[in-house]
Amino acid sequence: MDLTVISTYRCDSRCSMCHIWKHPTLPKDEVTPDDLVKLPDGIDNLNITGGEPTLRHDLLNLVEVLYPKAKTLEISSNGLHAQRIEPIIRKYPNVKVRFSLEALGERNDAIRGEKGGFATKTAGLRRLREAGGTDLGFATVIQDDNLDQILPLYEMSRKEGFEFATSALHNAFQFHKSDNVPYDRVATAKALRGLIAEMMKSRSVKNWFRAYMNLGLMHKVLGRDRLIPCTAATDFVFVDPWGDVFACNVRPDLLMGNIREAAWDQIWTSEAAATIRDQVGSCSQNCWMVTTARTAMRSPWISSVPKLEPLLWVLENKARLALGMDIRVDERIDHLPAIAAPKRVFYMNANIRRVPTTAAERDYTRFGTYFNR
Numbered sequence: 001m002d003l004t005v006i007s008t009y010r011c012d013s014r015c016s017m018c019h020i021w022k023h024p025t026l027p028k029d030e031v032t033p034d035d036l037v038k039l040p041d042g043i044d045n046l047n048i049t050g051g052e053p054t055l056r057h058d059l060l061n062l063v064e065v066l067y068p069k070a071k072t073l074e075i076s077s078n079g080l081h082a083q084r085i086e087p088i089i090r091k092y093p094n095v096k097v098r099f100s101l102e103a104l105g106e107r108n109d110a111i112r113g114e115k116g117g118f119a120t121k122t123a124g125l126r127r128l129r130e131a132g133g134t135d136l137g138f139a140t141v142i143q144d145d146n147l148d149q150i151l152p153l154y155e156m157s158r159k160e161g162f163e164f165a166t167s168a169l170h171n172a173f174q175f176h177k178s179d180n181v182p183y184d185r186v187a188t189a190k191a192l193r194g195l196i197a198e199m200m201k202s203r204s205v206k207n208w209f210r211a212y213m214n215l216g217l218m219h220k221v222l223g224r225d226r227l228i229p230c231t232a233a234t235d236f237v238f239v240d241p242w243g244d245v246f247a248c249n250v251r252p253d254l255l256m257g258n259i260r261e262a263a264w265d266q267i268w269t270s271e272a273a274a275t276i277r278d279q280v281g282s283c284s285q286n287c288w289m290v291t292t293a294r295t296a297m298r299s300p301w302i303s304s305v306p307k308l309e310p311l312l313w314v315l316e317n318k319a320r321l322a323l324g325m326d327i328r329v330d331e332r333i334d335h336l337p338a339i340a341a342p343k344r345v346f347y348m349n350a351n352i353r354r355v356p357t358t359a360a361e362r363d364y365t366r367f368g369t370y371f372n373r
């Protein structure tokens with residue numbers, strides 16, 4: 001099983017595609033190391049994210065509790081505070097770190113509302129490498145505002161020896177956004193096609209399966225069905241800053257329990273959990289997020305091995321490349337009409353809304369606009 005801990009909803013970026021920063025949690029409410037001790041052992045990928053996890057002064061304590069529980073422990077960060085991750089890397093060099101980066105230079109800073117963000121995070125990742133980090137990389141949300149930046153970002157990461165992970169715009173209750181759709185889905189799909197081709201040409205096996213992940217993103221952008229059915233609540237859950245356990249971060253109605261109120265086994269074997277697994281089976285959201293898609297791509301029996309579908313796709317397309325043929329992706333994308341969508345607004349230097357004080361405000365922070373759509 002994979003698990004994500006949303007350690008806080010506080011964030012000091014001001015992203016155009018995620019408005020968590022407008023709805024921060026109170027530090028006194030956030031899950032503590034003592035709460036997280038209750039999570040099960042034997043997790044495959046355990047991701048500590050936010051909001052921005054480095055705003056938690058006890059991040060090292062969280063890592064100390066969670067590191068022994070996971071084969072791979074990951075910190076997803078905006079990358080503005082590498083100095084706070086450095087002690088963690090010195091102690092646990094194989095902790096995986098991904099810094100969010102949307103473009104080269106000032107374009108990143110505009111999209112993410114970060115003054116000097118590009119320079120800070122590239123220097124920060126190098127700093128973690130010097131500290132001994134072994135699994136470092138950037139993570140990019142592919143969107144209309146950075147389509148021409150995807151290949152340069154991939155190239156820069158490759159040259160520096162960093163990993164390059166991608167996702168596509170999506171709406172989720174925790175983002176407090178409902179307009180995260182491509183302005184131009186055809187251009188977005190074509191950018192993904194270019195990245196898929198480059199990743200398949202690389203010598204990295206990881207990149208070949210990332211290419212398949214990007215194929216899934218292309219399907220999502222084009223409104224096609226998921227490549228592999230979702231396994232949230234069975235192979236993946238996420239724990240929010242209040243200790244609530246959700247099947248995924250898109251649907252707040254898939255709430256399985258709370259680690260402060262019940263033991264893990266109770267939550268996992270409850271009737272509510274069984275009902276939620278049924279709901280996941282018939283979910284029509286058709287999302288393809290890194291967390292749940294990566295989990296769905298792996299064998300349920302041997303987690304280091306991919307499922308047959310991605311494996312066959314990779315083998316077929318490596319063979320096509322060897323024979324001088326193009327990668328097999330959907331050729332129809334060249335003929336699809338674009339759909340108009342609202343453009344996103346940039347929030348450079350925007351102020352944080354005051355923290356929630358009433359129950360209604362707290363619920364809004366917790367569940368976003370999902371129930372008001």
Ligand code: SF4
Binds near residue numbers: 232249251284287
């Ligand atoms: S497909 Fe449905 S259940 Fe699965 S992650 Fe997406 S919204 Fe959640």
